[in-house]
Amino acid sequence: MTASVDLADFLPAYLAEVEELLDSAHRHLMAVEASARRGAAHPKSVRELFRALHTIKGLSAMVDVEPIVSISHWMETSLRQADQAGGRLPESSVEPLMEGLRAVEQRMRQLASGKDASPVPSGLLERLEALGVSTSVVTGTARPVAVTLDEGLALASRLTPVEREQLTTGAGHRRPVRVDFIPGAERAARGITINSVRERLAALGDLVKVVPLAGPAPGGGSLTFVLLLSTEASDSVLMEAAGGEPAQVRALSSPPVSPAVDGTPAPEREPELELEEPEEARRSTGTLRVEVSRLDEALERLASLVVNRSRLQRAVTDLTAAGAPTRELRAILQENGRQLRDMRAAILRLRMVRVGDVLDRLPLLVRGLRRTTGKAVRLELDVGDAELDKAVADRMLPALVHLVRNAVDHALESPEERRAAGKPLEGTVRLGCHANASGWVDLTITDDGRGVDAEAVARRARAPVPRGSDDLLELLCRPGFSTREEVTSTSGRGMGMDIVRRIVVDQLGGELRLETRLGVGTTFHLRVPLTITLLDAIIFECAGLRYAVAVGSVEELIEVEATRVVRPAGANGVALVERRGQAVSLVSLARLLGSTQAVDATPARGLVVRQRGDLVAFGVDRLLGQQEIVLRPLEDPLVRVPGVAGATDLGDGQPTLVLDLNALGAARRPGAGGREERAT
Amino acid sequence: MPEVLVVDDSKVMRDMVVACLRPYPGLNFTHASSGLEAIERLSLSPYDLLVLDLNMPDIGGIEVVEFVRSQDRLRALPIIIVTTRGDEASRTRALSVGANRFMTKPFTPDAILAEARGLLEEKPV
Numbered sequence: 001m002t003a004s005v006d007l008a009d010f011l012p013a014y015l016a017e018v019e020e021l022l023d024s025a026h027r028h029l030m031a032v033e034a035s036a037r038r039g040a041a042h043p044k045s046v047r048e049l050f051r052a053l054h055t056i057k058g059l060s061a062m063v064d065v066e067p068i069v070s071i072s073h074w075m076e077t078s079l080r081q082a083d084q085a086g087g088r089l090p091e092s093s094v095e096p097l098m099e100g101l102r103a104v105e106q107r108m109r110q111l112a113s114g115k116d117a118s119p120v121p122s123g124l125l126e127r128l129e130a131l132g133v134s135t136s137v138v139t140g141t142a143r144p145v146a147v148t149l150d151e152g153l154a155l156a157s158r159l160t161p162v163e164r165e166q167l168t169t170g171a172g173h174r175r176p177v178r179v180d181f182i183p184g185a186e187r188a189a190r191g192i193t194i195n196s197v198r199e200r201l202a203a204l205g206d207l208v209k210v211v212p213l214a215g216p217a218p219g220g221g222s223l224t225f226v227l228l229l230s231t232e233a234s235d236s237v238l239m240e241a242a243g244g245e246p247a248q249v250r251a252l253s254s255p256p257v258s259p260a261v262d263g264t265p266a267p268e269r270e271p272e273l274e275l276e277e278p279e280e281a282r283r284s285t286g287t288l289r290v291e292v293s294r295l296d297e298a299l300e301r302l303a304s305l306v307v308n309r310s311r312l313q314r315a316v317t318d319l320t321a322a323g324a325p326t327r328e329l330r331a332i333l334q335e336n337g338r339q340l341r342d343m344r345a346a347i348l349r350l351r352m353v354r355v356g357d358v359l360d361r362l363p364l365l366v367r368g369l370r371r372t373t374g375k376a377v378r379l380e381l382d383v384g385d386a387e388l389d390k391a392v393a394d395r396m397l398p399a400l401v402h403l404v405r406n407a408v409d410h411a412l413e414s415p416e417e418r419r420a421a422g423k424p425l426e427g428t429v430r431l432g433c434h435a436n437a438s439g440w441v442d443l444t445i446t447d448d449g450r451g452v453d454a455e456a457v458a459r460r461a462r463a464p465v466p467r468g469s470d471d472l473l474e475l476l477c478r479p480g481f482s483t484r485e486e487v488t489s490t491s492g493r494g495m496g497m498d499i500v501r502r503i504v505v506d507q508l509g510g511e512l513r514l515e516t517r518l519g520v521g522t523t524f525h526l527r528v529p530l531t532i533t534l535l536d537a538i539i540f541e542c543a544g545l546r547y548a549v550a551v552g553s554v555e556e557l558i559e560v561e562a563t564r565v566v567r568p569a570g571a572n573g574v575a576l577v578e579r580r581g582q583a584v585s586l587v588s589l590a591r592l593l594g595s596t597q598a599v600d601a602t603p604a605r606g607l608v609v610r611q612r613g614d615l616v617a618f619g620v621d622r623l624l625g626q627q628e629i630v631l632r633p634l635e636d637p638l639v640r641v642p643g644v645a646g647a648t649d650l651g652d653g654q655p656t657l658v659l660d661l662n663a664l665g666a667a668r669r670p671g672a673g674g675r676e677e678r679a680t
Numbered sequence: 681m682p683e684v685l686v687v688d689d690s691k692v693m694r695d696m697v698v699a700c701l702r703p704y705p706g707l708n709f710t711h712a713s714s715g716l717e718a719i720e721r722l723s724l725s726p727y728d729l730l731v732l733d734l735n736m737p738d739i740g741g742i743e744v745v746e747f748v749r750s751q752d753r754l755r756a757l758p759i760i761i762v763t764t765r766g767d768e769a770s771r772t773r774a775l776s777v778g779a780n781r782f783m784t785k786p787f788t789p790d791a792i793l794a795e796a797r798g799l800l801e802e803k804p805v
Contacts, residue, residue, distance in 0.1 A: 005700055007696060010692055013692045054735050055690050057764055058690070059692055061764065061785040062785050183723060185725075194719075195713065198716060210738045210739065212743075214747065214750060223723040225716065
């Protein structure tokens with residue numbers, strides 16, 4: 001009867017989902033702030049913000065994280081009132097809400113690193129609670145709108161005044177439209193569901209309301225979803241978005257709202273979105289959120305298909321050698337090989353994310369920097385539709401954050417200095433991005449600040465004045481280098497160029513360049529690969545060096561006990577170790593890798609792998625753990641060695657070899673080649 | 681096999697509900713991530729139990745309950761409302777429009793399992 005369910009098991013999934021919710025909350029809060037500054041309401045973002053916090057609260061209650069429940073509860077309460085006030089939030093409410101989000105975020109990090117969430121910071125709840133009171137006095141200013149919304153159906157009565165206003169006061173050439181979508185089993189099978197239709201329509205305009213209506217519907221259905229939106233899109237585009245027949249598109253019978261009639265001026269067309277304002281409505285066009293692990297799983301499945309194909313190929317080669325008619329078979333195999341390559345490319349494309357989406361958080365960062373540094377800064381993102389592998393993007397983001405932070409904190413002058421230098425008071429940090437054809441993405445971070453003073457850098461580094469920008473970058477990237485005396489709260493000591501270089505150059509195998517002009521500004525050029533190969537790896541030590549090997553290639557890890565190792569006479573010095581009652585050859589990895597150290601001692605652990613169907617144990621000294629690594633293939637053909645898959649950086653800046661134990665030394669094994677004098 | 685429709689815009693929450701109900705033998709679970717999707721699924725295939733979040737975009741749990749109870753075919757469908765602290769005011773409303781049970785987060789796996797068991801077994805076949 002008892003359920004053996006422990007909701008604490010959901011903690012990792014909880015953390016991932018709350019992180020997404022926090023992202024969304026940040027975006028919407030910034031949109032609300034931008035509106036509040038203009039004295040305008042932003043009902044949609046207030047609603048979304050409210051819902052994000054409501055979900056965070058509920059989930060946190062389930063996994064028993066009380067501090068987050070409390071914080072989100074009070075944020076939610078003040079937002080509920082703002083929602084009831086037509087989406088109006090005073091500008092002064094933004095900061096405490098930001099503070100609340102930061103507090104939630106901080107506790108998420110604690111939980112992620114295995115700690116308990118710390119209690120709510122003192123005063124925060126009181127500040128949030130006070131918001132509820134102050135927002136409640138603001139009331140909606142929805143004016144009655146002279147619109148008759150299809151009297152035939154009682155739809156109009158289901159719209160709140162705010163919704164009516166939203167529907168009828170769209171800017172530009174928007175008009176109110178009603179789209180009827182009739183769900184069906186066959187349509188659902190083709191992916192045409194209310195969720196997908198809703199998403200497509202929301203991308204085409206301002207979706208105000210969706211109302212389900214029961215009753216006979218065209219095409220034999222018994223249910224109609226009525227979607228009301230304000231849009232510029234043509235009927236045929238809307239029809240297409242709704243999945244075609246039997247859907248219907250109708251203009252709502254609304255007389256144009258003439259400014260002269262009710263005396264209020266026509267709503268001004270909203271200014272073009274500020275670059276730093278998220279375009280939350282536009283980006284969600286027919287997208288699907290998939291866990292990266294699922295894509296990796298697909299890739300893994302594909303890898304086993306590829307292995308199978310090579311087995312098939314061998315079998316066909318044998319058949320051909322035996323004189324069987326295999327022409328047709330070989331043609332199919334060839335075709336199959338091509339299909340597998342296409343398939344791989346298609347799956348890799350799924351892992352691509354828009355660079356613009358990855359940089360979502362930068363406006364928030366700059367906003368914070370504006371506050372802490374007192375500098376006027378404008379962030380320009382010019383990233384277009386460039387895409388990057390999610391794995392590259394995740395790794396690169398900290399480097400970008402660092403560079404943007406440095407730019408604002410160190411490169412940009414104070415407003416007084418800028419005035420004295422005859423520059424615009426507001427500094428600009430610009431982030432540009434474009435993909436080039438050869439599998440690389442170029443990013444630039446440019447500021448119009450003071451530029452890097454090479455002489456000052458040289459003095460601080462106690463080094464000769466660098467001659468070119470490469471030398472200058474070299475100095476800046478020295479570990480621990482700083483151009484600042486004092487520690488600032490935003491960039492610490494301005495350290496971290498070494499970290500930027502490690503990420504871009506060592507981890508991702510990319511390039512980092514610097515261009516700077518004194519008094520004019522600085523540009524960092526980053527070049528990173530579009531995609532990287534990630535590997536779950538076992539890290540181990542052998543003869544004093546560290547190595548990595550793919551987890552998937554290792555069948556088993558065994559303890560090697562000296563008493564269990566036998567060296568049968570006449571077996572050419574080959575050692576055997578017992579594994580589950582079976583003798584497995586034990587190969588000294590140290591010796592195989594050409595170590596000159598004494599390697600006579602029996603290795604402590606063995607990595608059991610399969611080589612051409614036979615089990616082989618590679619003796620190693622010590623296992624250091626398991627971690628995800630970025631595999632960088634060795635590109636120099638001269639150093640391409642069978643048995644070495646590539647190199648990786650384990651975070652220490654030193655290259656670590658990634659071994660392919662399935663191939664390593666296979667030619668030397670007894671029975672496989674005969675060149676046996678070096679094996680143990 | 682009894683069919684359960686679990687409606688919540690949070691995937692983790694849906695997964696938790698499914699995990700809580702899993703010990704009941706032979707249940708089949710379908711997820712819906714919005715109230716609209718719930719209504720769509722309910723109109724297309726039969727279900728034996730509906731577990732419903734209150735606060736969702738476009739149309740919330742209350743409206744889903746109202747919709748369900750307005751349909752002859754769905755009048756007897758047992759509904760468990762799952763919601764969060766602060767929504768207690770909705771409780772009366774949800775029950776008055778026809779929800780059968782009301783669970784407030786946090787609840788224990790046993791609590792929701794017991795409610796589901798009760799509803800599935802008292803349901804006239």
